Amino acid sequence: MAIPILPGLSLAESELEVSYILASGPGGQNVNKVATAAQLRFDAARSPSLPERVRARLLEVAGSRATRDGVIVITARRFRTQLRNREDAIERLAELIREAAHRPAFRVATRPGRAARQRRLDGKAHRAGIKRGRSVRLDD
Template sequence: MIRITNRISIPEEELSFTASLSSGPGGQNVNKLNTRVTLRFDLANSPSLSPEDKALIATRLGTRIAKDGMLRVVSQSTRSQHANRELAVERFAELLKSALKRAPVRKETRVSKAAKERRLEEKKLRSSVKRQRSKGNADNDRDM
């Protein structure tokens, strides 16, 4: 079982793995061994997820999901097929966990009276500085 959240776990039987030639490091084995691992998860037909969870994952991970409803995760960072498989599973779990994370509800707040007064005071100061500059420049231009 792959634990995603406290309430969601996905059995490994729902995942399918394929191995292929990797373009990464490998020395003499790079063109002989299938070290890149592709994890596929059928999101549309998964019995482990509720329809709401599926919809949320589909909207947040839409670019990673193919038209047939398969979520794909690829790992080819190591020379070992076994290590790449473990990394793919970890990345898959993190993707689902982040996609299922709910955004906190924003509480509406009001700007305090003191903050409004500070803002207006700063605007008045800035305005007076600019006014003094323009008057000063006008006097200097006339003298020349």
């Protein structure tokens, strides 16, 4: 089954490796006995589903969640059941890939015009006049 990410981009479920580990935190006996936290591993560096541009940006966006080998590791322990934690981990990976697939807008650096510079200087002069008026003057 394929996991839809964006129109024209989906991941095969066989590319994901999910294992279950003991969760930490509150939960009483349940947290001590049942491995409910889901740990998802996705080999982004060797994934045939990702275009090269998205793959490179994904490893950059993933930060500390990516290993040196290009495997992204996501641990989900928010919920009390394995199924909900598994779905949460998959959704977090999908969101990470969506963020990596987004192309930042190309921005051309511009300089402020003459009128904008003049407005800025006028504003500074006005503010300086206000502050000058607050000072205490001793006339001798």
